[in-house]
Amino acid sequence: MIDKINGKTVITTPVSAEEIASLHVGDVFYLDGEMVTGRDSVHARVVTEGQQLPVDIKDKVIMHAGPIVRIHNDAGSSSAEGSAGSPSYEMISIGPTTSMRMENFEYEFLQETGARIIIGKGGMKDKTAAACRDLGAVHCVFPAGNAVIGAECVEEITNVHWLDLGMPEAVWCCRVRDFGPLIVTIDSEGRNYFEEKKVEYEQRKEEQIAEISKQVHFMK
Amino acid sequence: MTVSSDVRRITDTMAAFIGHGAKNLPDDVLKALETLRSKEDDPLALEIYDLMFRNLKLARELDRPTCQDTGFLQFWIRCGSGFPFIADLEEALTQAVIEATASTPLRSNVVETFDENNTGNNTGTGAPTFWWDIVPGWDGCEIYTYMAGGGCSLPGHAMVLMPGQGYEAAVRFVLDRMTSYGLNACPPLFVGVGIGNSAETAALNAKKALMRPIGSHNENEKAAAMEKLLEDGINAIGFGPQGMGGRYSVTGVNVVSTARHPACMGIAVTVGCWSHRRGCIVFDRDLNYEVRTHSGFSAEYSSHDSGSDQSSSFGKAGAAND
Numbered sequence: 001m002i003d004k005i006n007g008k009t010v011i012t013t014p015v016s017a018e019e020i021a022s023l024h025v026g027d028v029f030y031l032d033g034e035m036v037t038g039r040d041s042v043h044a045r046v047v048t049e050g051q052q053l054p055v056d057i058k059d060k061v062i063m064h065a066g067p068i069v070r071i072h073n074d075a076g077s078s079s080a081e082g083s084a085g086s087p088s089y090e091m092i093s094i095g096p097t098t099s100m101r102m103e104n105f106e107y108e109f110l111q112e113t114g115a116r117i118i119i120g121k122g123g124m125k126d127k128t129a130a131a132c133r134d135l136g137a138v139h140c141v142f143p144a145g146n147a148v149i150g151a152e153c154v155e156e157i158t159n160v161h162w163l164d165l166g167m168p169e170a171v172w173c174c175r176v177r178d179f180g181p182l183i184v185t186i187d188s189e190g191r192n193y194f195e196e197k198k199v200e201y202e203q204r205k206e207e208q209i210a211e212i213s214k215q216v217h218f219m220k
Numbered sequence: 221m222t223v224s225s226d227v228r229r230i231t232d233t234m235a236a237f238i239g240h241g242a243k244n245l246p247d248d249v250l251k252a253l254e255t256l257r258s259k260e261d262d263p264l265a266l267e268i269y270d271l272m273f274r275n276l277k278l279a280r281e282l283d284r285p286t287c288q289d290t291g292f293l294q295f296w297i298r299c300g301s302g303f304p305f306i307a308d309l310e311e312a313l314t315q316a317v318i319e320a321t322a323s324t325p326l327r328s329n330v331v332e333t334f335d336e337n338n339t340g341n342n343t344g345t346g347a348p349t350f351w352w353d354i355v356p357g358w359d360g361c362e363i364y365t366y367m368a369g370g371g372c373s374l375p376g377h378a379m380v381l382m383p384g385q386g387y388e389a390a391v392r393f394v395l396d397r398m399t400s401y402g403l404n405a406c407p408p409l410f411v412g413v414g415i416g417n418s419a420e421t422a423a424l425n426a427k428k429a430l431m432r433p434i435g436s437h438n439e440n441e442k443a444a445a446m447e448k449l450l451e452d453g454i455n456a457i458g459f460g461p462q463g464m465g466g467r468y469s470v471t472g473v474n475v476v477s478t479a480r481h482p483a484c485m486g487i488a489v490t491v492g493c494w495s496h497r498r499g500c501i502v503f504d505r506d507l508n509y510e511v512r513t514h515s516g517f518s519a520e521y522s523s524h525d526s527g528s529d530q531s532s533s534f535g536k537a538g539a540a541n542d
Contacts, residue, residue: 026264068288068327092325093288098371098404121371122404122463143268143462144371144406145495146275147288166338167328181267183464194403197465201399201457208453209392215449216387218442 002029010178014059015116017136023184025193029140030180034158034173035061035119039097041169042162043105046112054161055173058114064102064121066168067094067147069157089157091174095147096121099128099139107131119182123194133190140182153179227308229507234316234363237517238293239324241365241499242285245276246513248434249410249496252471256408265466272461272494287495290326291367293317293348296431300358304505309361310350317342329370351424359505364431367497372409375401378423378488390415390487391450397489398454403463406493408471410434411454413447414488415477422486429474430492431500436474443475450475461494471496 001012002019011019013033023029036057038046045051070090099120102109106118106128116137118128121144132138142150154174161171185193245253257269279286295313299306320326321342330344331337342348355362375397381389394413402409414425437444451473460466471494480486492498500512511517 028267066288066327068285068290068325070325093285093290093327095288097289098374100404121406141462141464143271145287145493146271148278148282148284148286149271149275150288151284152278152282166331166340168338181271183264194463197459197463198399198403201403201459204457205395205399208456209388209395212391212395212449212453213388216391216446219383219386 011117013061016059017116017188020116020136020138021188023138024187024189025184025191025196027184028181029184030178031061031117031119031182032177032179033060033175035063035176035179036174037063037065037067037094037170037172039064039066039169040101041165042171043102043109045162047105047108053113053171055159055171059116061117061119062109062113062115063094063119063142064097064099065094065119066097067151067172068092069160069167069172089160089172091151091154091157091172093147094150094154094174096142096144098122099124103127110135110137123185123192123198125192125195129186129190129192129195132186132188136188138184138188139186140184142180142182150179153177223305223308226507227305227312230305230308230312230503231316231319233501233507233509234313234365235319235323237499237501237511238316238320238326238365240514240517241497242290242320242324242326242367243279243283244514244516245286245495246498247515248513249471249494250276252410252434253408253494256468256471260460260467262460262466264464265460268461268464285324285326286497287369288327289369289371290324290329291369291497292329292373293342294351294366294368294427295348296351296353296364296366296428298353298355298362298364300355300360302357302359302505303361303503304359305507306361313350313363314343314348317348351427360503362500362502365499365501366427366431369406369493369495372405372491372493375405376423376426376488376490377401378414378419378426378486380419381485381487383483383485385485387446390485391453393487394450394489395453395457398457398469399459402454402469402491403459405491406495407459407463407469408461408494409454409469410471410492410496411450411473412490412492413450413473413475414486414490415475415480416486416488417478417480417484418486419488420486421478422488423490425476425478426488426490429476430490430496431498432474432476434472434474438475438477440477443477447473447475
């Protein structure tokens with residue numbers, strides 16, 4: 001569901017392909033609902049090893065993130081997942097990790113899981129852009145390094161899976177409120193904000209290299 | 221005071237300092253970011269700066285790490301040959317990392333190579349990293365702490381150029397890395413450039429460049445000129461905060477160089493993200509200390525007078541990282 005509240009775009013999960021189609025690169029929105037974390041190892045397990053993600057994220061959100069979670073063991077064992085006396089979890093710090101590391105997995109990952117929103121850091125390339133176009137999804141950036149704000153938007157960690165991968169790599173299931181700002185960087189038409197900006201950056205870089213090179217003839 | 225209680229004091233102070241450094245940016249980094257924000261006019265870039273400063277404020281208020289990636293701990297130790305605890309330092313710092321991991325808390329970021337298991341306490345084979353410089357005839361010790369995050373470690377690159385390619389090739393080497401990897405490394409970046417004889421001397425020089433204060437200049441005039449040219453050049457690329465576009469892309473560029481073989485020019489670049497979490501603390505032989513980077517770090521964070529009860533002064537400690 002997409003709402004405009006006082007000029008602010010708020011997306012509440014689940015979200016459909018039609019709703020996703022209304023988002024375009026450069027748009028800013030905030031997220032309410034269900035989001036799970038997954039980065040290198042989670043993508044490898046799902047895509048390379050063919051394991052099923054233990055949580056249904058169809059029409060929901062995958063965030064490339066490895067949070068800091070405080071585990072409260074008061075209730076008992078820290079090792080059992082979902083069993084009686086299982087620990088509770090407190091989100092301390094969560095922000096995005098470099099999305100580009102997931103580029104080779106993302107098409108198949110979205111195809112397999114049906115996620116519609118990817119949250120990450122920096123750009124992704126053609127394969128992800130193709131996935132967003134073919135499957136009706138977007139990639140967006142949560143400005144990185146702002147992990148305390150991120151954590152304050154997590155109302156509850158509802159579950160954790162694959163904790164054997166370690167804290168950063170596990171699948172943390174979160175209920176979030178007002179999570180953002182999220183800036184759309186690949187839209188469902190396949191437009192890619194970073195790839196478009198990079199053309200400008202490359203051109204200006206070549207100009208600067210030529211200019212600076214005139215002034216560093218230090219070699220004798 | 222016995223040697224062991226002195227070592228405990230180093231451990232306590234360093235654990236507190238590491239935790240403080242995860243939650244508070246150094247003074248020079250804060251000042252550089254404020255300056256960049258004041259000169260920015262791109263609306264999206266300004267929105268991102270506002271978010272960054274709100275996050276830093278919230279981190280202070282809630283006593284939490286500013287970023288979830290609290291990095292891989294690296295220490296550059298400039299130790300006087302007469303410092304009484306020279307032999308105990310690695311053990312004390314390793315223990316400080318373990319204690320800071322639980323008390324801060326820090327994310328567990330150390331994975332054993334080949335075995336591919338996360339050790340859970342931020343220590344492991346060769347972890348944390350120690351680089352040593354011995355300072356003859358001094359009885360104090362200067363310790364640089366650095367939390368090397370994954371995102372801003374990825375652009376790191378070193379190679380050996382042929383001198384015939386000139387310093388021009390070094391310029392291309394650095395700028396190419398900014399557009400290929402720098403964009404994703406959480407700009408505005410702090411850029412360390414190292415030049416030396418070989419790949420590894422250049423790489424270590426680049427890391428040392430990141431330890432130097434933002435706004436400081438290389439003593440060599442030509443090197444200082446190159447710092448300024450690179451800084452202006454990278455800014456002119458215009459990738460801005462988060463690589464999404466903006467007037468300024470770097471908080472600074474520092475160059476550190478050492479002599480080289482006439483046939484080789486080792487060149488390296490490494491970057492710090494906008495949240496450049498490095499600290500510098502100097503101990504004298506009696507373990508009085510002075511913090512060079514963080515004006516907010518005070519004795520209340522350390523257990524100076526207590527040899528054993530380090531938990532009381534750390535606030536919300538917990539068995540967080542099992």
